[in-house]
Amino acid sequence: MTLQPLGVQISQMLKERDVDTIFGIPGVHNVELYRGIEQAGITHVLARHEQGAGFMADGYARASGKPGVAYVITGPGLTNILTPLGQAYSDSVPVLVISSCLDETAAKRGQLHQMRDQRAAADCVCAWSLEARSPEAAYSLIDRAFDQFASTRARPCHVQVPIDTLGAMAEAAPPPPPRPGYPAARFADVYAAVAAVLAAKKPLFVFGGGARAAADAIPDVLRQTGAASFVTYAGRGLVPAETPLHFGSYLARQDSAAIAAEADLVIAVGTTLSEVDLWRPSLGHTAPMIRVDIDPECFCDLAAQDTAILADAGEFLRAMSIAIPARTEDQAAKWDAALIRRRRATWRAEVDAERPGIVAISDALQTALPDNTMIFSDMTQFAYASKEIWDMARPGHWHHPFGFGTLGYALPAAIGGAMARAGLPTVAIAGDYGVQYTIQELGTAVELGLPLPILVWDNGKLGEIEESMVRSQIAPNAVIAKNPDFLALARAYGAGAEQPETLAALQDTVLAALDADSPTVIRMTCALAG
Incomplete structure (x- = not known):
């Protein structure tokens, strides 16, 4: 059929542009986007929260080198994904979010999911956020995003399409155009x-x-x-x-x-x-x-x-x-x-003194994990120390929310990364507080049957914030939180759950988790270092 609903045509267009996976959550306002996903042969990953969907798209993009794509609804769906878009902007990650939007907001009030200006909200954390009011505009904007991903510093883009336009009949999108490349040095x-x-x-x-x-x-x-x-x-x-x-x-x-x-x-x-x-x-x-x-x-x-x-x-x-x-010989650098x-050894010793126990555990993991393991970490002291002392065997294999610095990144981003690297080892590292921002995405990992070790560094508090308060001569306040039983929580989702007591046991546990048929939550504490 030449004429099909625009939502169908958009999925087909994305498939023709080498998109094989879309992350998102369907809703009454974006259901037309879901009409054509299976027809196009695209895998859809159901996140438990739009924030998770955004981080998954980010992780997929970092792992695959291709743009990550997410579908979300109007209003809260879009606001929920703004934090991942801010992270993608900060870390130069090509993420395309396609959302629905209300057909009219100026003359009406009280509509479902209504915002005063959702396009402008997304514009704050994207290279651009634009509305397509026709099929031709939707196709043009999507290709504009792919052009920018291919030729400039990667930044996320947002395209919103009115609900009625998504459901209206439309001609197919044009074939993929030739893409520009990055600027070459003179x-x-x-x-x-x-x-x-x-x-x-x-x-x-x-x-x-x-x-x-x-x-x-x-x-x-x-x-x-x-x-x-x-x-x-x-x-x-x-x-x-x-x-x-x-x-x-x-x-x-x-x-x-x-x-x-x-x-x-x-x-x-x-x-x-x-x-x-x-x-x-x-x-x-x-x-x-x-x-x-x-x-x-x-x-x-x-x-x-x-x-x-x-x-x-x-x-x-x-x-x-x-x-x-x-x-x-006479030109040799001095x-x-x-x-x-010696300088590197001194710095390593400083890291060990500043964060006792982490260096030994990090070394044990580095020794055990295959060189092609891809790691996604969260804002946690374990990652802060490891980023300095862990020499990666290859580039682009440790991803962290560097610039925006959001919590909750590691688990959903690792899911996206694992989807992009089927059959290759992927690991998530998160702190006990940060992992709770997106712990519900464990259900997605179980649903997908991902062999994903999820290392949770549990020191029972917001350790970095506590130390910052002490350095600032502020009595530590609001840095202790009641943690759940992470192992019981993992089992409730249907995931594996382990708490190794020695470094050797940690190494064995992580390797076994990489061979499992579902994710494994692995709780780590300072006691591991002896």
Whole structure:
């Protein structure tokens, strides 16, 4: 049939654009979107809350490299997903939310799910939020979102369609158009960067999550230049752990600013060097900086001596690795590998002292888990420590709500990630308080039969907030909450439930959970470290 309801045509359009999974919750206002999902051959994952659906779409996008898609209803459905959209915006994740909207809001009041302006509400946490009042507009806006995902810094987008329009008959969407790519570096920029690096005595690279496309070129560039390197939390795995001049993901250590000040050239690739990367006002360098990014907004705070290069990190660094000759002996960089090893050991010891017990447990997990395990973590002290000391074997395999910093991310995002990586190991790590924000999504994981270990770090309180209060000389208040019996709760949902008593038992438990036919909640406490 050429003519079908618009809701059917939208699902078919998404299928033709390589969408195979949609997350969401049906309701009376968006039911027309559900008419064509099965016909299109798309899997729909029923979340228990729209917040969960948004985090699932985010996790799916991070794991697959494709846009995550969610369907929600008007009003509360959309407001419930705004937090995940804010997280996706902050962390540059391509998420497309399609919602229904009321046909008329100016002249009517008291309608079901009515908001004064839901489009504007979503616009606050998206690249854009727009209304399609015709089939042609819906198709155009959806393709606009996919174009932006393919060619600019990824940000979530929201398209809303009036209820009557969703149910009206419409022609099929046009075939997928050719997609633009990311901007390529100019030859002049590449050669200028090569010349600057070769002239520098102590060049320092900082790689962020935006440099993941350059993973194959980064080891060559570092070897050829003798440069030292840091990675942001999102960039972990880009530099092999055994690289002699690699400082790791310790940028947030305050004395890393002194190291940046030693450099006579800084090359920051695919990173905004934001507050949540540094936890101080600036990197600490005084030397010129070369900034490589696909987002021009990242160049707004550059100094007069700095260089801005608008380019895809992968193409830029691969071009550098081809263009740059190996350093001769008299050109060798002056970074001290032994000093770097000692500095990393000192930082690791600081993490262990600050968060007793976590380092040993984190090390045990890192030893046990396969290298291709993808981890989704929540805002929890266990993740804060592990993000510094856990050297990832490959990039893009530890995902965290970095910028927006929302609680409740790990479990639903891991569900989305597991859906994108069927047959590959996926793990969720959450704190005892944060996991309760979205614990109901455990039902979704059970329904899907996902072999998902859900590690719950249970210290019986909001530990990070308590420590912040103490540092601020505030008597700890409202940091102790009554926790449920997490193991009993897991069993009530039909999931596995374990509480290992030793590190060896933890390793065995996690590996067994990866082979199970349903998710397993694994409660961890400080007692595990002995």
